[in-house]
Structure formats: C-alpha cells, structure tokens
Amino acid sequence: MRKLKDENTEEQILDAAKHIFQSKGMDGARMQEIADKAGINKAMLHYYYRSKQLLFEAVFKNAFSLLAPQLNAILNDDSSIEEKVKNFTSDYITFIVKHPYLPNFIIQELNRNPEFLLKMKDTNGFPNIEKFKKQVDREVEQGIIKPISAEQLFLNIMALNIFPFVAKPLIRAFTNTDNEAYNQLIEARKTEVADFIINAIKNS
Amino acid sequence: MRKLKDENTEEQILDAAKHIFQSKGMDGARMQEIADKAGINKAMLHYYYRSKQLLFEAVFKNAFSLLAPQLNAILNDDSSIEEKVKNFTSDYITFIVKHPYLPNFIIQELNRNPEFLLKMKDTNGFPNIEKFKKQVDREVEQGIIKPISAEQLFLNIMALNIFPFVAKPLIRAFTNTDNEAYNQLIEARKTEVADFIINAIKNS
DNA sequence: ACATGGTTTAACCAAGTGGTTAACAAATGT
C-alpha cells in the first residue's frame, strides 16, 4: 500500500496546486494555501516538488499539455479549412467550458515570463503553424478562400474562440449580462463563430 | 513652488506605479520597487496614496479611463457599422501600440477581482452596449448586415482587436515570428481585421 | 522482533512584506 499512498499525495498536491495557481497565478498563490487545499502538511509540497517554482512549472506544463492538442486539431488535421473551423470552434468551446481558468492562466503567466515557452518548444506536440500555412496558401490559390495569410487567419480563429473566456468580466459589464446569460452567449458561439469566420474568408 | 513640488512627486509615484503594476500585476508588484523607480522614499507612497490597494486603484482607474473612450467610439458613434468597424480597428490598434501593457493589465486584474468593476460602472463614460444594440438591430432589419446579435458582434470586434496583444507570446511561439515580424503582423491588421469583419457580416 | 527505508509532521528560520513613526527639512502665512 505504500506506493499507492505516495502517488495519491503527489497527485493531491498537483490537483490543489492547479486550482490555486490557475485562479491566483504564480505571484498570488501561497504554498500554505495549496497545502491546506490538499489537506496535507506544507513540507510535503517541498518533499515532492522541491520549490514553488518547480511545482508551478509542473502545473503549467500539465495545463499546456491539455491545451496543445486542441490547437493542433486546427493546425495539423487534414480536412478542409472550412471543416476544421467548424469542428475546432465547437470542440474548443466545449473543452474550455470544462477548464475555464486554463486560457487565462497560460496567457497571464506567459506574459509574466515569456522565456518560459522556450523550455516547452522542443517537446513534441508543440503547436506549429507550418503545415497549416501550406494548406491556407493552397486553398487561397485554388480560390476556395479569399486571400489571407495563415498567420492572420490563425490569429483570428484563436482570438474569436479564446478571447470570450479571457475577457469575460469586462464583456459582461459592457453588455449588462449576468453569468448565465453570458454562458448562453458562449454556447451560441459554438456555431456562430464558425459561420462568422467562414463568411469572412469563403469565396462566394 | 510648494504646489509644484507636491504634484510632481505625486505624479512621479503614479508614473512609476503604472509601469510596475501594469507589467507585474498587483500581486507581483512591490512598493519598494515602485519607490525605487520613482526615485523617492517608500514612505511617500503611503503619504500620497495611503496603501498599496489605493495606489493600485488609482493606476487601474487611470488605465481604464484611457481605454473606455476607445471602446465608446464603436458603441456610441453615429456613423454606420461598416464605417465604425474600419475606424475603430485602425484607431484602436494605433492606440494600443502606444500602451502595450494596457489591455492585458485590465483583463488580468479584472479576472483576479471582478467585483472591482462595480466601483467603476456608475462613473460616466463607462462603455455600454445599449445604443449599439439598437443600431445593429436596425442594420440587420434593413438588410445591410447579416443577422447577428449586437453582443456577438461586439465580442467579435473586441476579440479580433484586443487578443493579438494579450496573447502575443503564445502566438509568436506558434507562428515562429520574432518581435519585429509580429509587430508587422499587427500593423497589417489595422486594415485586415476590418475587412475580415465586414466580409463576415455584410450582405452582398 | 527489529532494522530499514521512504513518508509525514510540528516547529522553526531568514528574508521580505506593507505599513508606521518620529525627527528633520522646507515652504508659507503673519
């Protein structure tokens, strides 16, 4: 039973750390609070993860490894751009609704410390635009979509899907929507965003 | 000369506080660092602003009062939606290039403490969607633009314009662009984003 | 039974935190 106990504690710590780090950020998080949430002694955090920085990095990598496959779906899949936009928009929103703190966490911490991405860039599965670039250029050339660079299109897709979660408090205030109404707005975006993008780029 | 001296110090503090708070956030900022940056004694921060929280609020309100008029340009102006989209996209990007930390700062701190907006909501000039809503409904009814709710359209415009600044490190990594190339990408968006939006909503 | 190893705990620590204070400097009113 020893082994089970270890892994259990280690996982409990990571679980608690996810909650605290993702809602309060590296600077706002407190080791004691993580320990309390995990229901264990603070010394255990250091026993398993050595330092706050390393515990944070474990949480960040974990979060990033959840997000990366989602983005690869639009960058590396073989179906048409139109199809990918439709699928991605729906899938991504569904995904983030289950992990609401995720995009904001990653964006905030990367702005705090951009060099941190370098550690991650050579891990395989790191999203890369190259394949998508060729596909966009091809569909533009074939006249399927209007002229646009892959970077701009990718940025637009990311923006329309991620931003509503990141800027939720701000947009809620401007649009006078309560929490539930905003969630409905988000839900509607599963199809509306795809239509918006396709209208914008498709040649008629 | 007394008055001049006072205002000078008070302003130097606010200036330094802007830099530190906007780049490190409330939790990451240190009063001593702000004092050092301003080149004055730490006690002066409390003399003029009482506490870290109040100094932070002064910085936040200042930042917000810079941003709000920009957003009101698209919500309250009387010109057509197409025209406003064009103007806003260009103006807003120009504006943020001059204040690069601003959107991220506001979004970050609002996520940390959403209730904070309530303090701000009744100040006049607080962006409100109501007028824009009527305009969108009218243009939809007149067949100028495709059916879309004002909230979704507003959210899309915000997303496409703000997100590239907020997610800069992330997008730079995925698209393998260096800082200068990314700035060019942003520069191009001054017109590309407007075209993208108008293509998406305009009835042909 | 007992030695062994990893696991867990309470108590502790040095460094840093926001904030205060008492004395000093400088400008102003009279």
Next chain:
DNA sequence: ACATTTGTTAACCACTTGGTTAAACCATGT
C-alpha cells in the same frame, strides 16, 4: 523673524513568505 503647516527621510515593526529540519511514523524485508 518666527510659528505653522507640509514634504521627506531613515529606522523600525509586526507579520507573512518560501523553505528547512529533526524527530516521529509506518509499511516492508529479513
């Protein structure tokens, strides 16, 4: 000239922070 008010400083304070440690705990192999 002098008292008063305002601005400024260095030293200080209570408290929190991440991190350590030494002793206790406990499952296992022999």
